[in-house]
Amino acid sequence: MPKPPNPIGKRRLKTLERVLSKAGLGSRTDARSWIGSGRVRVNGKVIRNPDHWVDMDRDRVTFDGRPLRPVARIYVLLYKPTGYLTTWSDPEGRPTVYDLTAGVGTWLSPVGRLDLDTSGLLVMTNDTDFAERLTNPDHQVPKTYQLKASTLLSDQQIEQLRRGVELSDGATRPALVKRLRESARYTHLELTLREGRNRQVRRMIEAVGSKVLKLVRTAIGPIRIGDLPIGQWRILTAKEVKSLGGPRNV
CATH class of the missing domain: 3.30.70.580 (Pseudouridine synthase I, catalytic domain, N-terminal subdomain)
Structure with a gap:
């Protein structure tokens, strides 16, 4: 839904659904349900459209008759x-x-x-x-994982992971890959990625011919x-x- 025109300068506009979720009351799915059932008013009027624009500096929003209060960020x-x-x-x-x-x-x-x-x-x-x-x-916050692969991985396979592998949703970005240790049958690696696709680490390991047996995210940024x-x-x-x-x- 496009934002309404803003002729009077920059204003803090958010959808009603987002206002409720940001207030810490529940998920955006919860918010849509509450709005649809008529429990939310804006300036005294029941609003049933979750995409209704709210001016955060001017409008008064109530939920079950109680005004929303700012909540501490946690x-x-x-x-x-x-x-x-x-x-x-x-x-x-x-x-x-x-x-x-x-x-x-x-x-x-x-x-x-x-x-x-x-x-x-x-x-x-x-x-x-x-x-x-x-x-x-765009922010590329690095996330670090340690994993146990189901096979021994060669230097060539590890270099593939470093350079990027082709997945169904496109090639991965270059990754930092460190060989931690090996046993008779398994390789333990540490991977640091700057992207976060669905099941990305598991799919990357499968792309080089192995499988993940154990996966732990050990760091987010520092x-x-x-x-x-x-x-x-x-x-x-x-x-x-x-x-x-x-x-x-x-």
């Missing part, structure tokens, strides 16, 4: 275990990352995803602008797992948020 680092989905709910009843972050006390959105069989670092936040910057390919226990979360420091391109005044 930035969480979670060490996700395998077996947890990066989604709000699952029709099959499988556990999700929200089961692990229930103690945060406000709605958080995952920044990117880790698939069911991948463990490691996941940032969650209620700052949607920050989340969009962190996932924007932030590493450190002593964070698996299944636990902590609040990112202001310095860490800034290092990922977040606001200075956290």
Whole structure:
């Protein structure tokens, strides 16, 4: 939906759906449902269009009769275990990352995803602008993974990964690849990528003729797992948020 004309200078305009999600009330899917059911008013009038433009400096938005209040921006680092989905709910009843972050006390959105069989670092936040910057390919925030491949990988295969491999959605960007160790049958690698496609690491390894048996995201930008226990979360420091391109005044 195009933004309305803006003849009086720059104004802070956001869709009603986005206003609710940024207020930390729930996901954008939740927001659309609440708006459609008539629970949201703008300047006293029920609005059922989730794409209705709201002037953040002039309009008054209420939810169930209560005005929206600014919420503190929260930035969480979670060490996700395998077996947890990066989604709000699952029709099959499988556990999700929200089961692990229930103690945060406000709605958080995952920044990117880790698939069911991948463990490691996941940032969650209620700052949607920050989340969009962190996932924007133009910002190229590096993400580091350690993996166990199902076969021994030759120097040629590793060089392919470094230069980029052809996937169904195009060639990958050059990657930093480090051989960590080898056993009789397996190769352990560390990969650092500056892009984030769906199941990219697994598909890259398959493209050179092997498979991933174990995958852990060990770092996002300069932030590493450190002593964070698996299944636990902590609040990112202001310095860490800034290092990922977040606001200075956290």
